[in-house]
Amino acid sequence: MKDPLLVSFYLYFALLLIQMVNPEGANMAGWFIFIRVFFRNMLFVYLGLHVFNNLQDVRNFFKFWIVICTLAAIYACIQQWHGLLPYELSFMAKYPKKFNTTIILSGIRIFSFMSDAASFGIIMACNIVICMILLTAKINVLSLWKKISLIFIIIFHTLALGYSGTRTGYVMLPAGLLIFFMANLQKRNTILIAIAFGFCSLVILFGPFHSNPTIVRVRTAFLGKQDASMDVRDNNRHHIQPYIYEHPIGGGLMTTGGNALIFHPGHPLSNFQTDNGYLRAVLETGWLGMLLVAANYFYLIQIAVVNYFKLKNEIDKLLMIGIAAAVFEMALAQYAQDAATLVESSIMLNAFASIAIKIKYLYALNTQS
Incomplete structure (x- = not known):
C-alpha cells in the first residue's frame, strides 16, 4: 500500500469508479468494457508479482x-x-x-x-x-x-x-x-x-x-516534412483544447473515436480521433487521469533505474536498465498513438512492471546480489 507505482494504479482505479457517474458521459456497457481491460492489466501485474x-x-x-x-x-x-x-x-x-x-x-x-x-x-x-x-x-x-x-x-x-x-x-x-x-x-x-x-x-x-x-x-x-495527416492532428488538438479546460474529469470513458459512436452517439467527442494515448486520457478522464497515466510511466522507470544501481550482477543490471529504456520508449510512443492499450504491448508493459516492483522489494531495498 506504500509503493508509489501501485498507489498510482489504485488512484487510477478510483478515478475510473468516479467515471461511472460522470455527467458528461456515463454508459455502463462502455464502462464495463474499459474496466475489463484495466482488470486484465492488473491481473497480469498480480500474477507477475507471484511468478x-x-x-x-x-x-x-x-x-x-x-x-x-x-x-x-x-x-x-x-x-x-x-x-x-x-x-x-x-x-x-x-x-x-x-x-x-x-x-x-x-x-x-x-x-x-x-x-x-x-x-x-x-x-x-x-x-x-x-x-x-x-x-x-x-x-x-x-x-x-x-x-x-x-x-x-x-x-x-x-x-x-x-x-x-x-x-x-x-x-x-x-x-x-x-x-x-x-x-x-x-x-x-x-x-x-x-x-x-x-x-x-x-x-x-x-x-x-x-x-x-x-x-x-x-x-x-x-x-x-510535416505531412497533411500531421497538420490535421495538430488542428484537432488545438480545436479540442477548450473542451479539455472546461471538463476537469473528462467526458467519460469510451467517449472518443469510434467507441463513442457505439456507446455515446451524439457526444461532443463522438468520432474524435485522438491518435494519442495522453490526449485520449485527458479527454476521457480529465487532467487527473492523464497525470496518473504519466505517473505510472515515471514511477516504473524510476524503480527500474534504482534497481539497476542497486543490483550487483551485470546481467541483472542490464535487464533492469533495459526495462527502463523500453518503458521510456513506450511513454514516448503514447504521444504518437495509444500504444499501451494494444494487447501485446500491454502484456510486455505489465510484465515489466511486476518484475521491477518484485525485484525492488526482494533485492534492491536489501542491497543483495
Whole structure:
C-alpha cells in the first residue's frame, strides 16, 4: 500500500469508479468494457508479482520473451520476402476495417503473428534496445556465441521493424538507447555500441538508397516534412483544447473515436480521433487521469533505474536498465498513438512492471546480489 507505482494504479482505479457517474458521459456497457481491460492489466501485474520470485525467474522470462519475439521477427521477414499466406490475405479481405492502416502506398505493413503492424513494430523497437543493451555485457559474463546470437537477433528485429512500417517504432529506438547511454557513458562497450548505432543510423538516413520503400519510410519519420495527416492532428488538438479546460474529469470513458459512436452517439467527442494515448486520457478522464497515466510511466522507470544501481550482477543490471529504456520508449510512443492499450504491448508493459516492483522489494531495498 506504500509503493508509489501501485498507489498510482489504485488512484487510477478510483478515478475510473468516479467515471461511472460522470455527467458528461456515463454508459455502463462502455464502462464495463474499459474496466475489463484495466482488470486484465492488473491481473497480469498480480500474477507477475507471484511468478517472479527471484532473479533467475526474471532471466528465464527474458529468454522466453526474446525467443518468441525473434520467431515473430523471422516470420515477419518471411512475410515480406515471400508474401502473405493465402489465409492471411483472405482474413484481410474479410475484415478490411481491421486492416485499414495496414495497406499503404509502399505496400503492406507486415504484422507477423501479432494483432496489427503498430503493435508488432512497438514490440520490435523495445526488444532491439534490450538486446543492444545486453550486447554491452563483458565477455566473461556473456559468452561470445551468445553475443553473436544477439547480433543476429538484432538484425532480424531491425528488419522486422522496418517491414512493419511503424514510424513510431523508428523514433522509439534512439529514445530508448538514450536512457542507457546516460547511465553508462563511462563504459567502453557502451561507447562502442553508441558509435555503431550512430553510424548505422547515418547510413540509413543519408545513404544512397532511394528506391527501397522501407528505408524511405524510415527517413520520413526523421527527415520528412510535416505531412497533411500531421497538420490535421495538430488542428484537432488545438480545436479540442477548450473542451479539455472546461471538463476537469473528462467526458467519460469510451467517449472518443469510434467507441463513442457505439456507446455515446451524439457526444461532443463522438468520432474524435485522438491518435494519442495522453490526449485520449485527458479527454476521457480529465487532467487527473492523464497525470496518473504519466505517473505510472515515471514511477516504473524510476524503480527500474534504482534497481539497476542497486543490483550487483551485470546481467541483472542490464535487464533492469533495459526495462527502463523500453518503458521510456513506450511513454514516448503514447504521444504518437495509444500504444499501451494494444494487447501485446500491454502484456510486455505489465510484465515489466511486476518484475521491477518484485525485484525492488526482494533485492534492491536489501542491497543483495
